Amino acid sequence: MLPFQVITPEVASQQGLQQVYMSKHGILYLGDCLKLLSVLPDESIDLIFADPPFNLGKEYGEGVSDRMEVDKYLEWSQQWIGECVRVLKPGGSLFIFNLPKWCIEYGAYLNRQGMWFRHWIACRMPKAFPRGKKMSPAHYGLIYYTKGEPTVFNKVYTPIQVCRHCGGEIRDYGGHRKKLNEKGINLMDVWDTPEDVWDDTAEANSSEVLWTLTEEMWTDIPPVRHRRHKKRVPNELAPIMLERIIAMASNPGQIVFDPFGGSGTTFYAAERLHRYWIGSEIGDTNPAVERLTDLANGVLEQWESARGSKKPKPNKTTASQLPIPFST
Ligand SMILES: C[S@@+](CC[C@H](N)C(=O)[O-])C[C@H]1O[C@@H](n2cnc3c(N)ncnc32)[C@H](O)[C@@H]1O
Structure with missing residues (x-):
């Protein structure tokens, strides 16, 4: 009940x-x-x-x-x-x-x-x-x-953050970089692609989004x-x-x-x-x-x-x- x-x-x-x-x-x-x-x-x-x-x-x-x-x-x-x-x-x-x-x-x-x-x-x-x-x-x-x-505890992925000016990744993922999921492998937060969360969609190109396990920030x-x-x-x-x-x-x-x-x-x-x-x-x-x-x-x-x-x-x-x- x-x-x-x-x-x-x-x-x-x-x-x-x-x-x-x-x-x-x-x-x-x-x-x-x-x-x-x-x-x-x-x-x-x-x-x-x-x-x-x-x-x-x-x-x-x-x-x-x-x-x-x-x-x-x-x-x-x-x-x-x-x-x-x-x-x-x-x-x-x-x-x-x-x-x-x-x-x-x-x-x-x-x-x-x-x-x-x-x-x-x-x-x-x-x-x-x-x-x-x-x-x-x-x-x-x-x-x-x-x-x-x-x-x-479900693993939830979010788009990795990129610089709004140069498009480069903000964090250095070092050797773990190649382990990031390509777009589409995990659909979590899929309706929260950058178009949804950033004011200007030019800030990120969703077709190039990579996903990372949600961080503490x-x-x-x-x-x-x-x-x-x-x-x-x-x-x-x-x-x-x-x-x-x-x-x-x-x-x-x-x-x-x-x-x-x-x-x-x-x-x-x-x-x-x-x-x-x-x-x-x-x-x-x-x-x-x-x-x-x-x-x-x-x-x-x-x-x-x-x-x-x-x-x-x-x-x-x-x-x-x-x-x-x-x-x-
Ligand atoms: C910070 S707001 C929550 C906003 C909510 N997370 C949202 O997204 O809309 C806190 C709310 O708690 C309510 N509240 C305050 N004391 C309460 C109580 N004793 N019992 C139930 N609600 C209370 C307030 O009226 C207020 O709407």
Whole structure:
């Protein structure tokens, strides 16, 4: 039985959770993630992705505080992280996206819970400015832990990065260079070819793309900042990021949980990759509901623009027509 099937309408309403969207793959609740977590069974989830408020004083809507005292923020973080550890299956994966300042605290806590550290993924943060006596921030942290030996680790490939000016490869792959996959050997991230992730397709010629096993530095995640590419104000992530995480750390038919649903990027990616999913959002759930409804109806253009592409995509594509990656 899927975890959301054990949450009856009575149980949900006792917790103040309101079901706002349901598909055959997933369910979204309007409400506090701690309430939803409290009714999820132990060891019932395969993969958790969490992108909590960063405590930077952003506006997420009524009832959401994004400016807590440090102790309070960490105490609250330990509550939801502790619950995430409880509901994760043995071998399941947990990814948390936040500022390095909070990621180190989370890592220390997760280490104490006996979780296994896998990676600190650096997601490039473009155009950030230094404040005070600091260096320029250049990345967000994406920490990746598993509950013991990982059950699923699919090899995911990404296009190797080339210089936008000379076209040369940025990294020196040395003797490993000849082991890189020629385009087509592995289709992972295939809809995220350079046309999708770079503003100017002249920056890379997709017919010459070589693929490399995903590294710990993610420089190809477009920020979804510009109003034109954004369906809601705070912090919508790019689908490429969630697709990569979900493809890497789960298999079709497994269950993905996101406590901080926001505009529904995780659920959108889970639907596309045929994973079950469950999530909560305490603020406005309309953007997520609209996005999932559009996906179900094959209306993708405005959501796909959030990849950062300048090229319009066909606006009528059914979910089953979308390319589904494989990663072996
Ligand atoms: C950084 S945003 C997540 C954005 C999301 N990853 C996306 O791509 O749209 C954090 C979200 O957590 C929500 N939130 C804050 N506290 C929450 C809580 N206790 N339970 C559920 N959601 C919460 C906020 O309203 C906000 O939408």
